[in-house]
Amino acid sequence: QDNESPDRNVAFYCNDMNQGMQERMRIESGLRHALGHGELTLYYQPKFEIGSGHVVGAEALVRWVHPERGVVPPAEFIPLAEATGLIVQVGEWVLEQACAQAAVWNRAGLPPLRLAVNVSAREFTPSLPGRVADTLKRYRLDPSWLELEITESTLMHDIERVIGIMDRINKLGVALSLDDFGTGYSSLSYLKRFPINTLKIDRSFTTGIPADASDCAIAGTIISIGRQLRHRVIAEGVETLEQLEFLRKSGCDEVQGYLYAKPLPAYEFEQSLRENWLLTA
Numbered sequence: 189q190d191n192e193s194p195d196r197n198v199a200f201y202c203n204d205m206n207q208g209m210q211e212r213m214r215i216e217s218g219l220r221h222a223l224g225h226g227e228l229t230l231y232y233q234p235k236f237e238i239g240s241g242h243v244v245g246a247e248a249l250v251r252w253v254h255p256e257r258g259v260v261p262p263a264e265f266i267p268l269a270e271a272t273g274l275i276v277q278v279g280e281w282v283l284e285q286a287c288a289q290a291a292v293w294n295r296a297g298l299p300p301l302r303l304a305v306n307v308s309a310r311e312f313t314p315s316l317p318g319r320v321a322d323t324l325k326r327y328r329l330d331p332s333w334l335e336l337e338i339t340e341s342t343l344m345h346d347i348e349r350v351i352g353i354m355d356r357i358n359k360l361g362v363a364l365s366l367d368d369f370g371t372g373y374s375s376l377s378y379l380k381r382f383p384i385n386t387l388k389i390d391r392s393f394t395t396g397i398p399a400d401a402s403d404c405a406i407a408g409t410i411i412s413i414g415r416q417l418r419h420r421v422i423a424e425g426v427e428t429l430e431q432l433e434f435l436r437k438s439g440c441d442e443v444q445g446y447l448y449a450k451p452l453p454a455y456e457f458e459q460s461l462r463e464n465w466l467l468t469a
Protein backbone atom coordinates (compact mmCIF):
# COMPACT_ATOMS: atom_id res chain seq x y z
CA GLN A 189 0.00 0.00 0.00
CA ASP A 190 1.23 3.45 -0.89
CA ASN A 191 0.56 5.70 2.04
CA GLU A 192 2.18 8.60 0.27
CA SER A 193 -0.21 8.64 -2.67
CA PRO A 194 -1.60 12.15 -3.18
CA ASP A 195 -5.17 10.90 -3.35
CA ARG A 196 -4.95 9.30 0.00
CA ASN A 197 -3.57 12.47 1.59
CA VAL A 198 -6.32 14.56 0.11
CA ALA A 199 -8.90 12.11 1.36
CA PHE A 200 -7.42 12.20 4.86
CA TYR A 201 -7.24 15.98 4.78
CA CYS A 202 -10.87 16.38 3.78
CA ASN A 203 -11.92 13.88 6.36
CA ASP A 204 -10.07 15.81 9.11
CA MET A 205 -11.53 19.06 7.89
CA ASN A 206 -15.05 17.66 7.91
CA GLN A 207 -14.59 16.34 11.39
CA GLY A 208 -13.26 19.71 12.54
CA MET A 209 -16.17 21.51 10.94
CA GLN A 210 -18.70 19.07 12.34
CA GLU A 211 -17.24 19.53 15.81
CA ARG A 212 -17.39 23.30 15.38
CA MET A 213 -20.99 23.23 14.25
CA ARG A 214 -21.91 20.90 17.07
CA ILE A 215 -20.40 23.24 19.67
CA GLU A 216 -21.89 26.30 18.00
CA SER A 217 -25.43 24.98 17.97
CA GLY A 218 -24.93 23.65 21.49
CA LEU A 219 -23.82 27.08 22.65
CA ARG A 220 -26.83 28.74 21.03
CA HIS A 221 -29.00 26.26 22.88
CA ALA A 222 -27.08 26.92 26.11
CA LEU A 223 -27.69 30.68 25.81
CA GLY A 224 -31.42 30.14 25.40
CA HIS A 225 -31.75 27.49 28.09
CA GLY A 226 -29.84 28.94 31.02
CA GLU A 227 -26.88 26.56 30.76
CA LEU A 228 -24.30 29.32 31.20
CA THR A 229 -23.23 30.33 34.68
CA LEU A 230 -20.64 32.62 36.25
CA TYR A 231 -17.95 31.55 38.70
CA TYR A 232 -16.19 34.17 40.83
CA GLN A 233 -12.53 34.26 41.82
CA PRO A 234 -11.50 36.75 44.54
CA LYS A 235 -8.82 39.41 44.16
CA PHE A 236 -6.86 40.51 47.24
CA GLU A 237 -4.90 43.64 48.00
CA ILE A 238 -1.44 42.47 49.07
CA GLY A 239 -0.76 45.32 51.51
CA SER A 240 -3.97 45.11 53.52
CA GLY A 241 -5.01 41.52 52.82
CA HIS A 242 -8.49 42.81 52.01
CA VAL A 243 -10.63 41.22 49.33
CA VAL A 244 -11.16 44.01 46.80
CA GLY A 245 -13.07 42.34 44.03
CA ALA A 246 -13.64 39.22 41.98
CA GLU A 247 -13.27 38.12 38.40
CA ALA A 248 -16.43 36.69 36.83
CA LEU A 249 -15.54 33.66 34.70
CA VAL A 250 -18.11 31.99 32.48
CA ARG A 251 -18.84 28.26 32.64
CA TRP A 252 -21.14 26.15 30.49
CA VAL A 253 -22.98 23.63 32.61
CA HIS A 254 -23.73 21.01 29.98
CA PRO A 255 -26.44 18.44 30.82
CA GLU A 256 -24.17 15.55 29.77
CA ARG A 257 -20.64 16.93 29.76
CA GLY A 258 -20.85 18.73 33.10
CA VAL A 259 -18.96 21.97 33.68
CA VAL A 260 -17.25 22.99 30.43
CA PRO A 261 -14.37 25.49 30.83
CA PRO A 262 -14.29 28.63 28.66
CA ALA A 263 -11.21 27.47 26.74
CA GLU A 264 -13.48 24.89 25.09
CA PHE A 265 -16.08 27.34 23.78
CA ILE A 266 -14.95 30.99 24.04
CA PRO A 267 -12.51 30.81 21.07
CA LEU A 268 -15.29 29.31 18.93
CA ALA A 269 -17.78 31.90 20.20
CA GLU A 270 -15.27 34.58 19.21
CA ALA A 271 -14.79 33.09 15.74
CA THR A 272 -18.53 32.82 15.03
CA GLY A 273 -19.61 36.11 16.57
CA LEU A 274 -21.70 34.33 19.21
CA ILE A 275 -19.38 35.97 21.75
CA VAL A 276 -21.51 39.11 21.46
CA GLN A 277 -24.54 37.32 22.90
CA VAL A 278 -22.39 35.47 25.45
CA GLY A 279 -20.87 38.80 26.50
CA GLU A 280 -24.27 40.45 26.83
CA TRP A 281 -25.39 37.64 29.07
CA VAL A 282 -22.22 37.80 31.18
CA LEU A 283 -22.49 41.57 31.75
CA GLU A 284 -26.17 41.28 32.64
CA GLN A 285 -25.54 38.38 35.03
CA ALA A 286 -22.54 40.01 36.74
CA CYS A 287 -24.49 43.24 37.31
CA ALA A 288 -27.49 41.30 38.62
CA GLN A 289 -25.20 39.48 41.06
CA ALA A 290 -23.49 42.71 42.12
CA ALA A 291 -26.89 44.27 42.82
CA VAL A 292 -27.88 41.26 44.95
CA TRP A 293 -24.65 41.43 46.98
CA ASN A 294 -24.97 45.20 47.30
CA ARG A 295 -28.52 44.90 48.65
CA ALA A 296 -27.43 42.09 50.97
CA GLY A 297 -25.12 44.60 52.62
CA LEU A 298 -21.77 43.22 51.47
CA PRO A 299 -19.02 45.83 51.28
CA PRO A 300 -18.36 47.16 47.76
CA LEU A 301 -16.62 44.63 45.53
CA ARG A 302 -15.47 45.28 42.00
CA LEU A 303 -16.77 42.50 39.76
CA ALA A 304 -14.56 42.14 36.69
CA VAL A 305 -16.07 40.97 33.42
CA ASN A 306 -13.90 39.76 30.53
CA VAL A 307 -14.67 41.52 27.25
CA SER A 308 -13.48 40.09 23.92
CA ALA A 309 -12.19 42.23 21.06
CA ARG A 310 -15.38 41.67 19.05
CA GLU A 311 -17.50 43.08 21.87
CA PHE A 312 -15.38 46.21 22.18
CA THR A 313 -17.53 48.31 19.85
CA PRO A 314 -18.88 51.87 20.10
CA SER A 315 -22.17 50.46 21.41
CA LEU A 316 -20.49 48.91 24.47
CA PRO A 317 -20.29 52.02 26.72
CA GLY A 318 -24.01 52.72 26.20
CA ARG A 319 -24.91 49.13 27.00
CA VAL A 320 -22.79 49.21 30.16
CA ALA A 321 -24.40 52.49 31.25
CA ASP A 322 -27.88 51.10 30.59
CA THR A 323 -27.17 47.90 32.54
CA LEU A 324 -25.80 49.81 35.55
CA LYS A 325 -28.88 52.03 35.49
CA ARG A 326 -31.34 49.16 35.31
CA TYR A 327 -29.74 47.53 38.36
CA ARG A 328 -29.26 50.90 40.13
CA LEU A 329 -25.65 49.85 40.52
CA ASP A 330 -22.80 52.16 41.42
CA PRO A 331 -20.18 51.97 38.62
CA SER A 332 -17.50 51.23 41.24
CA TRP A 333 -18.96 47.70 41.39
CA LEU A 334 -17.91 46.97 37.81
CA GLU A 335 -14.63 46.48 35.98
CA LEU A 336 -13.97 45.36 32.41
CA GLU A 337 -10.93 43.23 31.56
CA ILE A 338 -9.71 43.55 28.00
CA THR A 339 -6.80 41.78 26.35
CA GLU A 340 -4.17 43.21 24.09
CA SER A 341 -5.85 41.63 21.04
CA THR A 342 -8.57 44.27 21.50
CA LEU A 343 -5.92 46.91 21.00
CA MET A 344 -4.60 45.53 17.72
CA HIS A 345 -7.45 46.99 15.76
CA ASP A 346 -8.19 50.67 15.12
CA ILE A 347 -6.35 52.19 18.06
CA GLU A 348 -7.99 55.63 17.96
CA ARG A 349 -11.41 54.04 17.93
CA VAL A 350 -10.45 51.75 20.82
CA ILE A 351 -9.15 54.68 22.90
CA GLY A 352 -12.42 56.54 22.21
CA ILE A 353 -14.43 53.59 23.56
CA MET A 354 -12.11 53.28 26.57
CA ASP A 355 -12.54 56.99 27.35
CA ARG A 356 -16.32 56.65 27.33
CA ILE A 357 -16.18 53.63 29.66
CA ASN A 358 -13.77 55.50 31.91
CA LYS A 359 -16.12 58.49 32.12
CA LEU A 360 -18.88 56.17 33.36
CA GLY A 361 -16.66 55.40 36.37
CA VAL A 362 -16.18 51.78 35.31
CA ALA A 363 -12.60 50.53 35.75
CA LEU A 364 -10.64 49.01 32.89
CA SER A 365 -7.83 46.52 33.20
CA LEU A 366 -5.40 45.18 30.63
CA ASP A 367 -5.58 41.38 30.97
CA ASP A 368 -2.81 38.88 30.14
CA PHE A 369 -0.45 41.84 29.89
CA GLY A 370 2.79 41.16 28.06
CA THR A 371 1.51 38.22 25.99
CA GLY A 372 0.00 40.21 23.13
CA TYR A 373 0.93 42.90 20.70
CA SER A 374 0.38 46.19 22.45
CA SER A 375 3.15 48.66 21.99
CA LEU A 376 4.53 50.57 24.95
CA SER A 377 4.03 53.82 23.08
CA TYR A 378 0.27 53.27 23.23
CA LEU A 379 0.26 52.12 26.83
CA LYS A 380 0.64 55.67 28.06
CA ARG A 381 -2.47 56.73 26.12
CA PHE A 382 -4.80 54.04 27.40
CA PRO A 383 -7.14 55.30 30.12
CA ILE A 384 -6.81 52.09 32.12
CA ASN A 385 -6.67 51.54 35.86
CA THR A 386 -4.92 48.21 36.12
CA LEU A 387 -2.30 46.06 34.44
CA LYS A 388 -2.78 42.36 34.91
CA ILE A 389 0.36 40.21 34.84
CA ASP A 390 -0.35 37.03 32.88
CA ARG A 391 -0.25 33.69 34.63
CA SER A 392 2.49 32.47 32.27
CA PHE A 393 4.88 34.92 33.97
CA THR A 394 3.63 34.35 37.53
CA THR A 395 4.16 30.60 37.12
CA GLY A 396 7.93 31.01 36.67
CA ILE A 397 8.39 33.00 39.88
CA PRO A 398 10.77 32.60 41.69
CA ALA A 399 12.77 29.92 39.82
CA ASP A 400 12.82 31.47 36.35
CA ALA A 401 14.98 34.60 36.27
CA SER A 402 13.36 35.88 33.06
CA ASP A 403 9.83 35.57 34.45
CA CYS A 404 10.93 37.38 37.61
CA ALA A 405 12.48 40.13 35.52
CA ILE A 406 9.37 40.47 33.32
CA ALA A 407 6.96 40.52 36.28
CA GLY A 408 9.18 43.05 38.08
CA THR A 409 9.33 45.25 35.00
CA ILE A 410 5.56 45.18 34.46
CA ILE A 411 5.08 46.21 38.09
CA SER A 412 7.57 49.03 37.68
CA ILE A 413 6.00 50.33 34.45
CA GLY A 414 2.52 50.07 35.97
CA ARG A 415 3.49 52.04 39.05
CA GLN A 416 5.21 54.74 37.08
CA LEU A 417 2.16 55.13 34.84
CA ARG A 418 0.02 55.31 38.02
CA HIS A 419 -1.84 52.09 37.31
CA ARG A 420 -2.56 49.38 39.78
CA VAL A 421 -0.87 46.05 39.05
CA ILE A 422 -2.39 42.64 39.76
CA ALA A 423 -0.80 39.23 39.24
CA GLU A 424 -3.01 36.35 38.16
CA GLY A 425 -2.26 32.67 38.73
CA VAL A 426 -0.62 33.08 42.15
CA GLU A 427 -0.32 29.57 43.57
CA THR A 428 2.52 29.70 46.10
CA LEU A 429 3.68 31.76 49.07
CA GLU A 430 7.03 32.26 47.32
CA GLN A 431 5.25 33.92 44.42
CA LEU A 432 3.25 36.10 46.81
CA GLU A 433 6.44 37.14 48.64
CA PHE A 434 8.22 38.06 45.41
CA LEU A 435 5.23 40.09 44.23
CA ARG A 436 4.90 41.85 47.58
CA LYS A 437 8.58 42.82 47.59
CA SER A 438 8.34 44.00 43.98
CA GLY A 439 5.48 46.36 44.82
CA CYS A 440 2.59 44.52 43.16
CA ASP A 441 -0.78 45.82 44.42
CA GLU A 442 -3.10 42.83 44.12
CA VAL A 443 -3.09 39.07 43.65
CA GLN A 444 -5.50 36.47 42.36
CA GLY A 445 -4.94 32.74 42.23
CA TYR A 446 -5.39 29.24 43.59
CA LEU A 447 -3.27 30.17 46.65
CA TYR A 448 -6.42 31.94 47.84
CA ALA A 449 -9.25 30.35 45.90
CA LYS A 450 -10.29 28.80 42.63
CA PRO A 451 -13.20 30.41 40.78
CA LEU A 452 -16.36 29.46 42.73
CA PRO A 453 -20.11 29.41 42.03
CA ALA A 454 -21.78 32.58 43.37
CA TYR A 455 -23.22 30.89 46.43
CA GLU A 456 -19.89 29.33 47.50
CA PHE A 457 -18.07 32.58 46.78
CA GLU A 458 -20.48 34.48 49.03
CA GLN A 459 -20.10 31.87 51.76
CA SER A 460 -16.29 32.06 51.72
CA LEU A 461 -16.53 35.83 51.65
CA ARG A 462 -18.67 35.92 54.77
CA GLU A 463 -16.87 33.13 56.63
CA ASN A 464 -13.26 33.88 55.73
CA TRP A 465 -12.31 36.71 53.46
CA LEU A 466 -14.29 39.55 55.03
CA LEU A 467 -13.01 38.70 58.52
CA THR A 468 -9.51 39.86 57.59
CA ALA A 469 -10.99 43.27 56.70
Ligand code: C2E
Nearest residue numbers: 249250261262266282306307308425426427444445446451
Ligand atom coordinates in the same frame (compact mmCIF):
# COMPACT_ATOMS: atom_id res chain seq x y z
P1 C2E B 1 -8.39 35.11 32.02
O1 C2E B 1 -9.32 36.26 31.88
O2 C2E B 1 -6.94 35.40 31.96
O3 C2E B 1 -8.80 34.43 33.41
C1 C2E B 1 -7.89 33.83 34.29
C2 C2E B 1 -7.89 32.32 34.12
O4 C2E B 1 -6.85 31.78 34.95
C3 C2E B 1 -9.17 31.65 34.57
O5 C2E B 1 -9.35 30.50 33.77
C4 C2E B 1 -8.84 31.23 36.00
O6 C2E B 1 -9.62 30.15 36.46
C5 C2E B 1 -7.40 30.83 35.83
N1 C2E B 1 -6.65 30.91 37.08
C6 C2E B 1 -6.73 31.86 38.03
N2 C2E B 1 -5.85 31.61 39.03
C7 C2E B 1 -5.20 30.47 38.69
C8 C2E B 1 -4.16 29.71 39.33
O7 C2E B 1 -3.66 30.03 40.42
N3 C2E B 1 -3.72 28.59 38.68
C9 C2E B 1 -4.25 28.20 37.48
N4 C2E B 1 -3.77 27.10 36.92
N5 C2E B 1 -5.22 28.91 36.85
C10 C2E B 1 -5.69 30.03 37.45
P2 C2E B 1 -10.76 30.15 33.11
O8 C2E B 1 -11.88 30.48 34.06
O9 C2E B 1 -10.68 28.77 32.58
O10 C2E B 1 -10.86 31.19 31.92
C11 C2E B 1 -9.97 31.12 30.84
C12 C2E B 1 -10.11 32.30 29.92
O11 C2E B 1 -11.39 32.30 29.27
C13 C2E B 1 -10.05 33.65 30.64
O12 C2E B 1 -8.71 33.99 30.91
C14 C2E B 1 -10.69 34.54 29.61
O13 C2E B 1 -9.79 34.91 28.61
C15 C2E B 1 -11.75 33.63 29.02
N6 C2E B 1 -13.06 33.92 29.63
C16 C2E B 1 -13.59 33.43 30.78
N7 C2E B 1 -14.81 33.96 31.01
C17 C2E B 1 -15.05 34.81 29.97
C18 C2E B 1 -16.15 35.67 29.63
O14 C2E B 1 -17.17 35.79 30.33
N8 C2E B 1 -16.04 36.39 28.46
C19 C2E B 1 -14.93 36.32 27.67
N9 C2E B 1 -14.89 37.07 26.55
N10 C2E B 1 -13.87 35.54 27.97
C20 C2E B 1 -13.93 34.79 29.10
Ligand code: MG
Nearest residue numbers: 247306337367
Ligand atom coordinates in the same frame (compact mmCIF):
# COMPACT_ATOMS: atom_id res chain seq x y z
MG1 MG C 1 -9.53 38.02 32.80
Ligand code: MG
Nearest residue numbers: 367368388424
Ligand atom coordinates in the same frame (compact mmCIF):
# COMPACT_ATOMS: atom_id res chain seq x y z
MG1 MG D 1 -5.96 37.07 32.63
Ligand code: MG
Nearest residue numbers: 368390391424
Ligand atom coordinates in the same frame (compact mmCIF):
# COMPACT_ATOMS: atom_id res chain seq x y z
MG1 MG E 1 -4.51 34.75 31.44
